Amino acid sequence: MNVPTDHVLALAAVLFALGVLGFLVRKNVIIVLASIELMLNAANLSFLAASRHWSQDALAATHQPSAGPIFAIFVILVAAAEAAVGLALVIALYRLKQTVALDGVAELKG
Amino acid sequence: MYFDYLNALVFAAVGFVFVFANLILASVLRPKRKTDVGLETYECGEETIGDAWIQFDIRYYTVALVYVIFAVEIAFLFPWALVLGDAVANQGAAKGAGIGAFVLLEGVLFIVILFLGLAYVWAKGDLDWVLSYRHSTYQPPELRAKINLPQVKEIEAAQEAQKAAEPKPAPDTEEAA
């Protein structure tokens, strides 16, 4: 079975759209951070699909097929670091306000 | 082209059929006796307390943070180990590049910096499990009581003190009555 690259890219696009949707409609900070993870992983899938496309025999010599997986690993790093800092900030805010809802934070306005 | 996905579809269909067929079969065959024990989530081990749909304590995320950092470290060490193997054995993609020592040094530097971070977190007391936040505002680690339970000696001392302080249940009063 050989899945065409188009289909993988379409799946990545759908995942990305779901991530954006989740970011826009959810109020819980933790869910919002999870939506961001979904977007980053959609980018990862897209990187790997592209890498597979460029690693075909006719193209591999003149392109950089290995760049896709390398990028994907670094995206995983970015996602983890962002989640770590994000959750740490959520905990800091929870200590102060006992809430994880984005609506609940409104000290700064104007 | 879409035919390619037929085996995925068959896989999914078999999975669904397997699950639901077993559930239906079981509901037909099993005796219908509802006891308190039979309705529990797990049929052995700990007794369940309360609902599973509760919000987990935010403190668990501190554990998750540390875990995530080291999980990602491993994600980097796998590709590094593959390259190191090739570079040291002078084969594969690294053949003739002569980068064995350089690759080893890089890996060691990476891990050293990472452990510096771990040591930092440890020394700052952020790996301590916080037993309770008795104050509504943030308490730095050095001000938090690490364990709130009293020591055995303290309990014994308190009991002694209590005994000493209690007025003797004077036996003679009873006699007098």
Added chain:
Amino acid sequence: MSELSPYLADLPRLAPELLLTALALIVLVWDLVLRGRDSRKLGYLTLFGLVGTGWLLVQQWHAPTSTAFGMVVIDRFGTFFKLFTVGALAVVTLFVLSDRREKKHGVGEYFFLLIGAAIGIFFMVSTNNLVLLMLGLELLSLASYALAGFHKGSKRSAEAALKYIVFGGLSAGVMLYGISLLYGLTGTIDLAAMGRNAADGSSISLAAQFTASPVPVAIAVVLVLAGFAYKISVVPFHFWTPDVYEGAPTPVTTFLAVASKAAGFAALLRFIGALFMAEGVEVAVSAYAQRIGLLLALLAAITMTLGNLSALRQTNLKRLLAYSSIAHAGYALMGVAVMTSAGFSASIFYLAAYYLMNLGAFGFLLFFEGVTGSEDVDSLKGLGWRYPLVSCAMVVMLVSLTGLPPTVGFYGKYLLFYESVDAGYAWLAVVAALNSVVSLFYYFRVAKALFLTTVEDKPRVLQPVLTGIIAVLAVFTIVTGLFNRPLQEWANAGPASLHIPAAQK
């Protein structure tokens, strides 16, 4: 050890970055040893290290352009921004040390995070490799998130950091998805290779892809631009700016407004330069570049108008400066939008001016917080007569921010207006000129509060270090305004090292 030679030969080229990394680790470990006591020592160490880094960068300025490890491009464009970053960081470090509201102990992490952010900027402004660009950007962002939330016990600080990371995460996701599409379209992650068809056909240039299928290319480029727009707070990705700037500690706000924003601009200039304007980029791409230019021009106009109009109603000086920095991002974007070599130079010159005048303005804000403990414009009343030197310096900054002669802000704006009209964006120059008039109102309000009212005398609070910095910056603002030739020549070196031909219109 001879086998190490090809790699060791490249290491000296990264000397400034290596020095900063070593400095960061030393600060981190020393902070542990000090256990939060005496952490001002770490600030002095940081200053010392920054001076060393600056010296190494000056050496690099005179060295020819080179590439380290095939990823880090060491050219005058990058070195220019690195030098300004080091300068801004040194000033911010002095701000931290002289912040009267900051506690005197336990600020060791402050310096560690600032140096970390600077390392991110260093890699971000000097690479054509998208992996390294993304990593530099994220290192800067992660350090900034932590810095914005540095006052853990303050609700405003924690909220600012949370808003920052939520919007930052969104923009990182959008940008990375855009990069993944670019990689899918061209098969390379090198910006220079992406722009043009190499002789051996080693990539399909974006231009060729654009003639074949314009929509995916447009989506990819716009998604990546959205990531930059967040970093430089351009409409519609500016929502976080006022809240984060107001909630973060003032030295951090200074860092975000000055160094972080200029670094975002540097990466944006490199991205657009390599993709659309560098030598060897196909002719087919120029029509496409014009369209991107028009989009950027529209964004610039909207950004400066929205920033200035919102600043009009602010009563909090910190928030006022935040909106003013949004407006200035709009001005600086004009030079990018015109898509000419001279426009890029004008943008770089304006960013240098922006460094000077905003460092001064935020320094004044910090000074005045130390005196009154408040951020309200109203509580400035009469301070001009009590602190004449600092207040006069602030008036110079305000004149420069408005864009009036004889300051560097005037000359920067003049260059931007000239290049816009020259490239056929006369309407943009008109919008910008009208905006400058609007901005006069709120900048003047600050000056009015300082000098045109008098209140009863109170004992003076002396902050000699801050006074010195602000005075020096004010002098620089006037001197570089009057004698702008050297700065302009340095700015002109930028497009040259990005391989943008000067004659291109």
